Amino acid sequence: MTSHEDLAVRFGTPLYVYDLDEITAARHELFDALPEEFDLYYALKANPHPGLVRALRDGEGRSCRAEISSTGELAAALEAGFDGSECLYTGPGKTLGELREAIGAGVRLFSTDSVTDVRRVGEAAAGHGVVADILLRVNSASATATSSIRMTGTPSQFGFDSETLGDLLPDVLATPGVKVRGMHYFPLSNAKDENALIGEFQHTIAGAAELARRLDIPLDYLDIGGGFTVPYGVPGERGHYPKLRAELEAALDTHFPDWRAGTPRLACESGRFLIGASGTLLASVSNVKVSRGRKFVITDAGINTFGGMSGLGRLLPVAVQPQAGAETESASLVGPLCTPGDVLGREITLPALSPDDLVTVPNVGAYGPTASLLMFLGRPAPTEVIVRGDDVVSASRIEHSRSYLPTAPGASE
CATH class of the missing domain: 3.20.20.10 (Alanine racemase)
Known part of the structure; x- marks a missing residue:
């Protein structure tokens, strides 16, 4: 693959x-x-x-x-x-x-x-x-x-x-x-x-x-x-x-x-x-910071990308797939959105990560983009790639757009 x-x-x-x-x-x-x-x-x-x-x-x-x-x-x-x-x-x-x-x-x-x-x-x-x-x-x-x-x-x-x-x-x-x-x-x-x-x-x-x-x-x-x-x-x-x-x-x-x-x-x-088991989410680390003794790993994938149904209280936290033998630490995995609710996992075990590292979340084929707060804050939807073996079958992205409707009574376009 x-x-x-x-x-x-x-x-x-x-x-x-x-x-x-x-x-x-x-x-x-x-x-x-x-x-x-x-x-x-x-x-x-x-x-x-x-x-x-x-x-x-x-x-x-x-x-x-x-x-x-x-x-x-x-x-x-x-x-x-x-x-x-x-x-x-x-x-x-x-x-x-x-x-x-x-x-x-x-x-x-x-x-x-x-x-x-x-x-x-x-x-x-x-x-x-x-x-x-x-x-x-x-x-x-x-x-x-x-x-x-x-x-x-x-x-x-x-x-x-x-x-x-x-x-x-x-x-x-x-x-x-x-x-x-x-x-x-x-x-x-x-x-x-x-x-x-x-x-x-x-x-x-x-x-x-x-x-x-x-x-x-x-x-x-x-x-x-x-x-x-x-x-x-x-x-x-x-x-x-x-x-x-x-x-x-x-x-x-x-x-x-x-x-x-x-x-x-x-x-x-x-x-x-x-x-469910068919999907893997890949995200890039944007920043790693410490606030009052707690570490936050900030990625480009938040609840607009994955876990928008977390308000139901049953889908978090995620677990990042570590490399074999990799050093691990406890940190919160958060997204890029301007809200404190953009959290994929609080104080979870993560590999030791730095900016630009790749984060891999397994088993996300179900309840991914379309179950998330996809349009919140206007960020682009994630790309979705379908593979079979070594072949890329398709690559696509859901696009956000607004359609304007007639405002005059009885008017049509």
């Missing part, structure tokens, strides 16, 4: 480098961990770069589908070669305008979170003279996960609460323009280990079977969500799931005896696992 140092010289920093071979390996590994009957959706929120999305669709072996939550992600999926019919459109706040655009582009499968959401999908579908398939996203009353990022079992903007779904179901089923095809669950994100993930999937499968039976919900399709893990911004390997396939098959045999014949059709979804 072309060295990071060479790429930094060629393209400058801050620089993201994405390895397509790693993405291909992650896709094969996750498909191998799932029963063959499963569809696998890639969640574009993790990284919508069309070159990376294309790698999850194309190539040898089984292909991912696309899980999208905006018309921007839809555009990225279409640019990557997906057809609208290969997309699952999710999100609790879909507008009528975006639904019309999505249906016009061929999207026919939507995860819905409320009666209002269902009605909007139906109105948009009817306007196009079609019927949209919907999944009812379910917010279960309980969950098995005690760690990781909980996405169910609590009050939430996501999904129908399982205990009140029965009261709402007549309105859902009576909505014109839609057909209920099944259910969608997403109980957790970034499970701490395989046993936690298996336990949550078993809980989901049992709960879906019970709810479908009790409420007589049509169940042609069941998406049980994700939770597959990879380190974020620190060294480490993707999670491994040697027991998952057998445990899923056993749970499905118990609760859905006809699942192998396609009743219901099944799906999982993943973002970070498929893409």
Whole structure:
């Protein structure tokens, strides 16, 4: 593979480098961990770069589908070669305008979170003279996960609460323009280990079977969500799931005896696992200073480049990849922005760094530029380079621009 140092010289920093071979390996590994009957959706929120999305669709072996939550992600999926019919459109706040655009582009499968959401999908579908398939996203009353990022079992903007779904179901089923095809669950994100993930999937499968039976919900399709893990911004390997396939098959045999014949059709979804380990962030040290006994290493990559979701309190700190045998010290790694919040790691272990040295942060293929405060303070977006082996496949940068709209009532350009 072309060295990071060479790429930094060629393209400058801050620089993201994405390895397509790693993405291909992650896709094969996750498909191998799932029963063959499963569809696998890639969640574009993790990284919508069309070159990376294309790698999850194309190539040898089984292909991912696309899980999208905006018309921007839809555009990225279409640019990557997906057809609208290969997309699952999710999100609790879909507008009528975006639904019309999505249906016009061929999207026919939507995860819905409320009666209002269902009605909007139906109105948009009817306007196009079609019927949209919907999944009812379910917010279960309980969950098995005690760690990781909980996405169910609590009050939430996501999904129908399982205990009140029965009261709402007549309105859902009576909505014109839609057909209920099944259910969608997403109980957790970034499970701490395989046993936690298996336990949550078993809980989901049992709960879906019970709810479908009790409420007589049509169940042609069941998406049980994700939770597959990879380190974020620190060294480490993707999670491994040697027991998952057998445990899923056993749970499905118990609760859905006809699942192998396609009743219901099944799906999982993943973002970070498929893409996270492919990315490396390269940044240059601008300055090293000491303030009242504490050392600060200032780089050209800040929260506008990486970690803009740090306000959620779950993505920091990063860990810099040291050279073998290199001397280390404790210091804060900060960015170039004019705010004290521009911190990638406080008092973390770093190599002994000097101005113009190159800093390397691993496992940043997911939740990088598009999950950051990209436009804050008007600094250029980082360059993103895609490589396969020694070949540079593409180099690009997101550009900021402002479009002016007509100001006079009824005026158009």
